[in-house]
Amino acid sequence: MKANTDKPEITWYLQMLSPEELIPKALLPETQLVRLEITLPALNCFFYQEVGKLWQWTDRLNWSEEEWRNWVEGENVQTWILQLRGTPAGYFELDDLDGDVEIAYFGLLPQFLGKGLGGGFLTAAIEKAWEMGATRVWVHTCSLDHPNALNNYKARGFRIFRESLDK
Numbered sequence: 150m151k152a153n154t155d156k157p158e159i160t161w162y163l164q165m166l167s168p169e170e171l172i173p174k175a176l177l178p179e180t181q182l183v184r185l186e187i188t189l190p191a192l193n194c195f196f197y198q199e200v201g202k203l204w205q206w207t208d209r210l211n212w213s214e215e216e217w218r219n220w221v222e223g224e225n226v227q228t229w230i231l232q233l234r235g236t237p238a239g240y241f242e243l244d245d246l247d248g249d250v251e252i253a254y255f256g257l258l259p260q261f262l263g264k265g266l267g268g269g270f271l272t273a274a275i276e277k278a279w280e281m282g283a284t285r286v287w288v289h290t291c292s293l294d295h296p297n298a299l300n301n302y303k304a305r306g307f308r309i310f311r312e313s314l315d316k
Contacts, residue, residue, distance in 0.1 A: 158315045160312070160315065161290055161291070161302075161311075163302050163303070164308060165285070171272065172304060172305050172306040173272045174272050174304075175269050175272070177269060180232060182229055182230075182273050182277075183232060188218070188228075189221070190214060190220070192228075193221050194209075196240040196256075200239065200256035203295075204294045226244050226253075229241050229274065231257070231270050238257055238258055239255075239257035239258060240256070241253075241255040241256075241270075241274040248283055249283070252275070255271065257270070262295070267301050268305065271301055272305060
């Protein structure tokens with residue numbers, strides 16, 4: 150589904166201020182969460198492009214190989230992959246800025262949407278952010294994102310702290 154880009158875009162900024170605010174949902178039993186211990190900039194680029202193509206992710210489309218490498222090799226960045234029966238299904242990137250951990254990117258590859266993976270996968274992302282020593286976990290989404298994105302964030306316990314309208 151492509152978003153109607155004629156409409157103004159709404160961006161929501163959401164946060165969680167303690168691990169106790171998390172409303173967890175379990176990962177499906179046939180899934181596995183794997184942290185990339187060895188950085189692979191091309192893999193992050195692949196996930197960014199493939200996950201984001203349905204939702205108009207554009208801010209990194211023109212990144213050079215060096216920009217990707219600088220990002221993924223940053224000491225405060227973690228990349229995690231969700232596998233479904235051994236096949237990569239989605240990813241998230243966590244960015245720790247002195248305990249203020251952003252879920253910088255989060256999503257599933259198009260062929261894995263609608264399979265009940267999102268809630269458990271988001272729970273895992275939030276748990277990994279808290280494990281980094283976060284004092285706050287935050288994320289942003291917009292009206293161009295998956296139609297269930299905002300509801301999934303709220304269902305896991307995130308609360309909106311800011312909203313902006315871009316025309």
